[in-house]
Structures are given as C-alpha cells and as structure tokens.
Amino acid sequence: MDTGTVSALEFEGVSYQYPVEDFDIVDDLSFRVAPGSFHCIVGVSGCGKSTIFRMTNGLLKPKRGIIQVGGQPVEGRKGYCGYMPQKDLLFPWRPVWENVALPLEVKGGLSKAQRREAALAALEDVGLAGCGDKMPHELSGGMRQRAAFARTMLTGSDLLLLDEPFSALDFLTRLSMQEWLLDQWQKHKKTILFITHDVEEALFLSQSVLVVESTPIHVLSDVPVPAPVPRDRSCLKDPAMVELKERLITLLRKQVEA
Ligand SMILES: Nc1ncnc2c1ncn2[C@@H]1O[C@H](COP(=O)(O)OP(=O)(O)O)[C@@H](O)[C@H]1O
C-alpha cells in the first residue's frame, strides 16, 4: 500500500451486499495499492476475496463507495485491468493463439494476422513458443495457466488481478509457476494483486500481504514481508518468515474455527 497521490488501485468506503444476503459482505472497505507493487490477498474460503476482484473489474457494482484505478473511478470504463480467474477458461474449440488474442479481438482495430502475431509474441514471452497452433487440451495445467496469463497481459492493462491462478496445479508445478510469475512481474513492472488461501505462496510472492482477518471485510491488514526482492525460496526458511507464516496460519485458523 502507499501514501502517494495516484494509486494503482484505491477503494474508498466500498460496501457490497449480495441481493440474497441480509448483510454487507464487504463493509466500508478502504485500501490503496502502489503502482508496480505485488500483493497477495489471503483469507479463508468464502470470506469475500473474489468479491473484491469482481467489484474492481466491474462485474459487480458496489453498493456504496468509490473504486479508482490509476486515479480514475472505474465506473463506465473498460480495459483498465486484466483479470485471470481460478479456472483458466480457455475455449476448448479455439487454438491457443486465438484464446490468447481474445482481448485484442474484443478491443477491435487489428487484422487477424496482426492479432496472431501479437498472440504468438505474448506466448513466446511466457515460454510457450511454438504452442500457438495447439489446442488447449494439448497443454499441461501449468502451460494452460501461462497461456491464460499471456491473454491477461494482452489486455495491455497495468493492473493485473489474479484469482487463485495456481490452486489447481500440482505442488511442484505450482512452485515453478510462482517463480515464473515473479520473473514476469520484474520484467513487465505491472501492479499485481493475487488472491490465495496458501500462506506460504502469499509470503513468497508478496511485498506485503493483505490479510482478511474477519468477515464482513472492514479492513485489509497490511503485513510487510521481511524478505528482499528479488527472492528465492530459501527466504521461506528465515526465522522471521517462519514466525510470520505461523502467525498468519494461527490468525486464519481462528476464523475457520469461529
Ligand atoms: N453470486 C452470489 N450470490 C450470493 N452470495 C454469493 C455469491 N457469490 C458469493 N456469495 C457469497 O459471498 C461470500 C464471499 O464469496 P467470495 O468473494 O467468492 O469468497 P472467496 O473468494 O473469499 O472464497 C461467500 O461466502 C458466498 O456465500
């Protein structure tokens, strides 16, 4: 989070209530995120993390409050953030490059050849050179998530919202995808918000972790991560990191038991 004037993302007194519920799941929430930073949002399942993303990307409209991206309210805007849901949602009947080129198709203005060229470049960038003409089912889980990430990058937005993107992957693939994502972040200098319920994943990726301590969500507690950037996995063994991990797990478990 930051104290500067223009934030990558700012919530100001934001509330949201699902029509079928009788309470605000997000209740007068304010927070801001500095441009170029990487934060994970952690919280127990069902606490409202994805709801925060759905309001940010305009899928849900807040009941109260203002959401700003790059200093401008999001209402009525398009293409101001890239969003990657938990499931990769690649269309199975489209070749990989046509899935990746989707944001360009939506935006319009480019020929098919130009879209293909941009998609193949984006695929190469995520380590999937030569995969453009494959069908999604021909890729492994990790490759599909990288293709979905390439598609998110092609929105051209500076703010990326990644909702549990690696949770369906096996453990070892998840570890290499985390390292890969940190490399992508350093290379492209985007602002990344990443939802996870995996505390270790949050500590490895974040500059500071935004913790949902209770539902309804009134605040996101900003917990700095005591490890340098760039980082490698060995930092997770530092006593300060081990201690913080235990503290966060205890905090989240209290809510599961509550
Ligand atoms: N479409 C919906 N209609 C009604 N309630 C919903 C809907 N989506 C989610 N909820 C409720 O809001 C809560 C938060 O959902 P969500 O933001 O998806 O949680 P999280 O991402 O933290 O797991 C859930 O516990 C669920 O009961």
Ligand SMILES: [Mg+2]
């Ligand atoms: Mg969710």
